[in-house]
Amino acid sequence: MTAMISRATVEQMVRDSLRRHQPGAGHKDHEPGHRHRNEGQSGSPRLIANISARHCHLDQDTLRILFGPQAELTVMKPLYQSGAFASEQTVTIFGPRKQMISNLRILGPLRDASQIELAFSDSRFLGIDAPVRVSGNTKGTPGCFLVGPHGGLAIAEGVIRAARHVHMSPDDAVEYGVVEGDRMRLVVDGEQGGVFDDVSVRISPESKLEVHLDTDEGNAVDLVNARNVTLTKR
Ligand SMILES: [Zn+2]
Numbered sequence: 001m002t003a004m005i006s007r008a009t010v011e012q013m014v015r016d017s018l019r020r021h022q023p024g025a026g027h028k029d030h031e032p033g034h035r036h037r038n039e040g041q042s043g044s045p046r047l048i049a050n051i052s053a054r055h056c057h058l059d060q061d062t063l064r065i066l067f068g069p070q071a072e073l074t075v076m077k078p079l080y081q082s083g084a085f086a087s088e089q090t091v092t093i094f095g096p097r098k099q100m101i102s103n104l105r106i107l108g109p110l111r112d113a114s115q116i117e118l119a120f121s122d123s124r125f126l127g128i129d130a131p132v133r134v135s136g137n138t139k140g141t142p143g144c145f146l147v148g149p150h151g152g153l154a155i156a157e158g159v160i161r162a163a164r165h166v167h168m169s170p171d172d173a174v175e176y177g178v179v180e181g182d183r184m185r186l187v188v189d190g191e192q193g194g195v196f197d198d199v200s201v202r203i204s205p206e207s208k209l210e211v212h213l214d215t216d217e218g219n220a221v222d223l224v225n226a227r228n229v230t231l232t233k234r
Helices: 007-020 060-067 120-126 170-176 215-220
Strands: 002-005 034-037 048-051 055-057 075-078 085-094 100-108 115-117 144-147 152-155 159-162 165-168 183-189 194-203 210-213 228-233
Touching: 007 144, 007 152, 048 215, 055 085, 060 144, 060 152, 100 120, 120 159, 120 215, 165 170, 170 194
Parallel strands: 048 210, 055 100, 115 159, 165 194
Antiparallel strands: 002 152, 034 048, 055 115, 075 085, 085 100, 085 144, 144 152, 165 210, 183 194, 183 228
């Protein structure tokens, strides 16, 4: 459920927020696509681990409120998973304290329900107590305000910290000996490496093998400079 908020309210929120904060300062938009590849291990599927930066998925109604009645998402960059893309459009998100993060990238295509995926540090900054959820499971999660060039609205629920997860095909799942919903262990080998337990398995025929960590998680292990990443059944 969503509620439109008046243009005057939106503009006041933007003004208030800009007055309180210098833009930038540790909250820049991280484009999707920081990645690390596993080059070794012949025989096992080729594993890619990517940082999934903060982003949102929108439903059609929300897109039209934010960008106008004729609005459609346009592709800025295809993502590794087929069909998914970073759109050229971005929105501004406000939390209850009217702190804001601008340039929140919209990932396409449109979905049946809007969902905002933040890192822990983002949710702390905004003052939104976002729970860790698997994408699509947003029942009972907090809402937020979204603002676009055409208008703004309050979203009743849908703000989450995406549970770390791995996308894979049914063939990959057989290879690893896992089923949908299993938890796996990701080992990041590098100068600042580490181990992530509880990587949720998500299986789909269209999926390519890829781990998604959020920005906090990926940066904590310097994923971009990792030597190797391996995934094992727990
Ligand atoms: Zn993902």
